[in-house]
Amino acid sequence: MEYNFAEIEQTWKKYWNDQKVYKVNNPIGDAPAKPKCYVLDMFPYPSGAGLHVGHPLGYIASDIYARYKRLKGYNVLHPMGFDAFGLPAEQYAIETGQHPAVTTEKNIARYREQLDNIGFCYDWDREVRTSDPKYYKWTQWIFLQLFHSWYDRKENKARAVSELVKILEQEGNSNHRSPDNNTGSFDAAEWQGYDEKKKREIIMGYRLAYQGYAQVWWCEALGTVLANDEVVNGVSERGGHPVERKNMRQWFLRITEYADRLLTSLDNLDWSEAMKEMQRNWIGKSVGAEVEFDVVVDAPIEENGTVYPGHGTLGMKVFTTRPDTIFGVDFMVLAPEHELVDGITTTGQKQAVADYKQYVKTRSERERMSEVKQVTGAFTGAYALHPFTNREIPVWISEYVLAGYGTGAIMAVPSGDERDHAFAKHFNIPITNIFGDRYKGDKAYSDKTGTIENSDFLSGMTIAEAAVAAIEELEDMGGGEKKVNFRLRDAGFSRQRYWGEPFPINYVDDVPFAVDESPIPAFHQGEGGVDLLPVELPFVESYRPGPEGQGPLANIEDWVNTPAGMRETNTMPGYAGSSWYFLRYMDPHNDNEFADRKITDYWQQVDLYVGGTEHAVGHLLYSRMWTKALYDLGYIGFDEPFKKLLNQGMIQGTSYFAKMVHTINVTDGKENVRRFFVVSNANDKQYKNGHRFEHNQRLYEVVDKEEHDPFRLRNAHLHVDSKGRITKSNLNKIFELYYNEPDDRRIEHVRWDGALENGEEYIQANLEVEKMSKSKYNVVNPDDIVHEYGADTFRMYEMFLGPIDVSKPWDTKGIEGVHRFLKKLWRLYADEQKGWIVTDEPATEAELKGLHKTIKKIGEDIERFSFNTAVSQFMIFVNDLTGLNCHKRAVLEPLAILIAPFAPHIAEELWHKLGNETTVLDAPFPAFDQQHLTDKSIKYAVAVNGKTRVEMEFAADAAQSAIEQEVLGNDTIQKWLDGKPPKKIIYVSGKMVNVVV
């Protein structure tokens, strides 16, 4: 009876499916519920490439944890679904004409098959797909809740817009100014006087999901707007296309209102420090002051129909984190796009400023970022007045000041800030020193220690004291105030795309209305009209963008024009559906609510969330915000979605590069001429990017024109030995196999790098570790591994590779060791000749000790997510049992349960062979008994002043007193101590005693 993994895995896959053993039930009625545990994976976007061996790493870890918790008696929710809306499917549709719904369906089927091969314990009855109308109905519904809400800064929570309207009716907006601060103040009477359109405009300034005009990242190539985190290094994350700023009417989520709460509640989350830090940086809280400078305008200026005051001043607000340096201000800098620039520029400087603005416009975002050190700018001719001294300060514009941060204007303190210092030096602006000796004139003193000098009433104060004093003084004279600034921007929520959730919004007279609050009486349902949802995504034939940057939906006239108004033609971004999916799993088939409150109260937060770090500032931040909003509005009872976050590392691919020294042409019989390369040693890393091999049937085929560069070898590991050598006979074999050409025809051109011991010549190829990806030809498919070794081996090996959170290259060689282990495990239960060999003999003390040590270790390891050491522990135990020739049920039955989370198929097989009827999943995790681990006697090494002298054995239960007696009484030890009593006896780790003389 051999370990036939293929048969075993097939059998139990079917059994689990038929018996629905993974079905998870919500607690029914008031019956006492089992303790719950919610274990969640980040659901995948089903791409056309399928899964590679890196993807399941996190899934395996969470699966082990979920199975373990179930054995421990928990009701475990462990669902899976698909993040099915998104750009790639639409791009693919544009290229091939296949509808995204079709390709998505196909990809999901493939993913599902691959996942099923690995034996995960997902309850597929709870599967969600974000592109399913039954799902996105509730995405739209939550959007409506956000649309119908505003953030009350006094109570620090979201509230219904209807409550806001009542407040405005009663007291105007003096107590609740809108977050965008665009509307002036008005009282109750004024509010009553506004028409509906004006009222709605004002309310829009409060909504958590709102429409506004804003500079957004526009990508011409993709024909869409991108979120901040979809723009990387000045180009689109997808495709690397150039992006530019464009002013467009867009939907936004007012995530900035949650900035402080998103920041402070990070402290209570069990996430890695790196992950929290990434979110903190993204939120970017900085505390400082907003200071208003008066800018002298010396002549009336008319610009675009607006007349600016003649002899007078304009207020210009700056944000600074260093109000203590206010007496060191030597110039001001505005962002070139700042609205005041045109108004303050003097006639004489008009041309210079216009030229500079033109220059900035022509510079791509990429140039701007790569040339950070370059100092540029222009003087406006205007002067600001120092709030304390009335000193005249020149006002400049420069691209190093960003329009989007703070007020888009700064007070420059060259003696205290490096960038300001460089600017002052470059334009010869005199520098005021406010740091005494610590500023030496060559570089800014930006440390935050020491005192402020040369600064009127701040002189002699420490930096911290001066900051407080400066703000106090400014507040007294009304020239500024303490201010907290965030880097976080409101999240763009519109995409000019087809394959996403349509907005439940209709325009009437160009005013956006939620579908449930239509001004047309026949369609008015009152807020929360669930019946009107979902607004279904219509079928389209073409995915071409609509006119004027609109999405493809704008092309479908009879969809856009409805009796209830014109539909919004944008769709929601990819993160909409993924922001709340963890809630839907709890109650996936509910047609009346996104999830029943009783049920969400039971499952609560996700106890363990497993996924990659790439979602640090996207998905993870948005879903935290949605959760907080739903909590504020009373729909759920917790305000953080993911209690514990585990980031799995990447499994990288290994690629080979070799240097080409010659190419030859070969005809393949179909009249196609192909060029093949021969290789030499490749050391020049610099060429590796951009030169990749197209492959043909495992031949290294050249597509690049250039020679003598290192090239990527596709599937190289099939033909390259462990030292990176490609042998002559191997190359010959390939040529022979595929092209039926005489060997010498090809190899005569090769410059071989060396010869093996047997005289065979070889070429050296260099190995590089990089991300596993289709385009790098280094993908390993889990299906292949499962086919060759079985799912259990695959699962255990992925865990055995190393700590879960560390990136590591895939290496197929080591998998043999794990496979051997499973075979060894099998042989404890069954013999090739004798068949089933489990006996009913009682276990010996040694066997029980091993068992309980394993129970303890496995439990602890899983609890701290150290799966690699857990696998090792199994290996040790199985080796022990093999050595002890132990085939006893008393040991092997608990072992089958212990290993079930890791290798569920073989465990289930053994469990049933042991005579059990139900699934091993419902077995209780073996109880740990300390009794078996307690040693009867302990060997101690006795050391005097740390130097080991002798080993002594004592009875374990009386070790301490025995040692004292021995150490004090034993002749030998007395001799070491020169007859003196020891100063101190230190007991160390139960194995060593140290005597200090």
Add this chain to the structure above:
RNA sequence: GCGGGUGUGGUGAAAUUGGUAGACACGCUAGACUUAGGAUCUAGUGCUGUGAGGCUUGGGGGUUCGAGUCCCUCCACCCGCACCA
């Protein structure tokens, strides 16, 4: 530049509170059984030395009877952010 993290054999890595460093596995070497083996089993395998022994957790210093672990300092690498005032 700022922030986070990591440095242990030929390789992946263990070492939970400071207590025999290198568990477990890969690889390698030798052997057994074999027609054969990419099956299985046994022994060896940090470095150095014939040996007893000596040395060893990126480098240097410190605390301690005792340091991979704690403190200081330097170095290297990885990840994230980056003109954020």
